[in-house]
Amino acid sequence: MRARSLPPPIPPETDATGRQRIVRRKLSDGVLDRLQEMIESGQLAPGDNLPSERELMERFGVGRPAVREALQQLQTMGLITIAHGERSRVNVLTVGSVLQRIDAVAQLMLLAEPQQxxxxxxxxxxxxxxxxxxxxxxxxxxxxxxxRAILADQAEMMRDAKAFIAADIRFHSRIAMMTGNPLFAAISQTMLRWIFRYHEGLLHWSGQEVVTMGEHHRIVDFIEAGDGHNACFAMGDHIDRSNAVYIKSL
Structure with a gap:
C-alpha cells in the first residue's frame, strides 16, 4: 500500500509581535509530532504504510537516528508496527488493543501502590x-x-482455581457484551484481568466457590426476568461479599 503525500512543513513559531521564536527540541520530537498529526488527521489511515526512513529523512531534513527514534516512540504508543525489512504500518486500533497495551503498567502500579x-x-x-x-x-x-452454559462449565471447575477464575471472567464479560456496547465489554474484561492477577491465589478459598455459583445463578435469574433493579442489587452484593473475603484473607 502506497504512503499518502506528506503535508508541507510547519512554519516556525512566532510571538505576539510576529517575530519568530527559536524552540530548542530534540529532532525526533519534531518528527514524532508530524507523523502523529498525519495519523490523527487521516492522512495516514489504519493499514497504510509509512514513508520509508530515507523519504522521512529527506522530507524533514533530519538524520536516520531521529527518524528511528520517532518511529520507536510511535510503536511504543501503539500507533504503528515496525517490521524488520518492511515499511512501518499504521495500526488498526480497537478499545481492546489499546487497553491491552497498558496491562503491564497497570499491574506494576497495583503492586507498587496496593491502595489503588x-x-x-x-x-x-x-x-x-x-x-x-x-x-x-x-x-x-x-x-x-x-x-447458563458458562455457569454449567464453571460448576465443573470447582477444584481448578485458574479454570474457575477464567469462567468467572467469561461470565462477567458476557454480561458486558449483552449491553451491546463494545467499550463496556473491553473495559470489563480488562478490569477483571487486573483484579484477578493481583490476588489470584486468594480467590480459591474453601467453600466460597459454591457461594459464588449461587450468586451467579441469582444474577442470571434477575436478568432473565428483565429485573434490572434487583439484578443490580444482586451484583453489588456479589462483589461486596467477594471483596470482604479478600480483605479477611490478607
Missing part, C-alpha cells in the same frame, strides 16, 4: 452494577442460554 486496588474495585462495582441493569433490559433467550 481499592479504587479499582470501587470502580468495578459501579461499572458492573450499571452493566447488569442494561443487560437485563436488552437480554435475549440466546443470551440467557449462553450465561
Amino acid at each position: 486496588l481499592g479504587h479499582l474495585k470501587e470502580a468495578r462495582r459501579m461499572f458492573e452494577c450499571g452493566m447488569v441493569q442494561a443487560a437485563a433490559q436488552r437480554t435475549t433467550p440466546e443470551d440467557i442460554a449462553e450465561l
Whole structure:
C-alpha cells in the first residue's frame, strides 16, 4: 500500500509581535509530532504504510537516528508496527488493543501502590452494577442460554482455581457484551484481568466457590426476568461479599 503525500512543513513559531521564536527540541520530537498529526488527521489511515526512513529523512531534513527514534516512540504508543525489512504500518486500533497495551503498567502500579486496588474495585462495582441493569433490559433467550452454559462449565471447575477464575471472567464479560456496547465489554474484561492477577491465589478459598455459583445463578435469574433493579442489587452484593473475603484473607 502506497504512503499518502506528506503535508508541507510547519512554519516556525512566532510571538505576539510576529517575530519568530527559536524552540530548542530534540529532532525526533519534531518528527514524532508530524507523523502523529498525519495519523490523527487521516492522512495516514489504519493499514497504510509509512514513508520509508530515507523519504522521512529527506522530507524533514533530519538524520536516520531521529527518524528511528520517532518511529520507536510511535510503536511504543501503539500507533504503528515496525517490521524488520518492511515499511512501518499504521495500526488498526480497537478499545481492546489499546487497553491491552497498558496491562503491564497497570499491574506494576497495583503492586507498587496496593491502595489503588481499592479504587479499582470501587470502580468495578459501579461499572458492573450499571452493566447488569442494561443487560437485563436488552437480554435475549440466546443470551440467557449462553450465561447458563458458562455457569454449567464453571460448576465443573470447582477444584481448578485458574479454570474457575477464567469462567468467572467469561461470565462477567458476557454480561458486558449483552449491553451491546463494545467499550463496556473491553473495559470489563480488562478490569477483571487486573483484579484477578493481583490476588489470584486468594480467590480459591474453601467453600466460597459454591457461594459464588449461587450468586451467579441469582444474577442470571434477575436478568432473565428483565429485573434490572434487583439484578443490580444482586451484583453489588456479589462483589461486596467477594471483596470482604479478600480483605479477611490478607
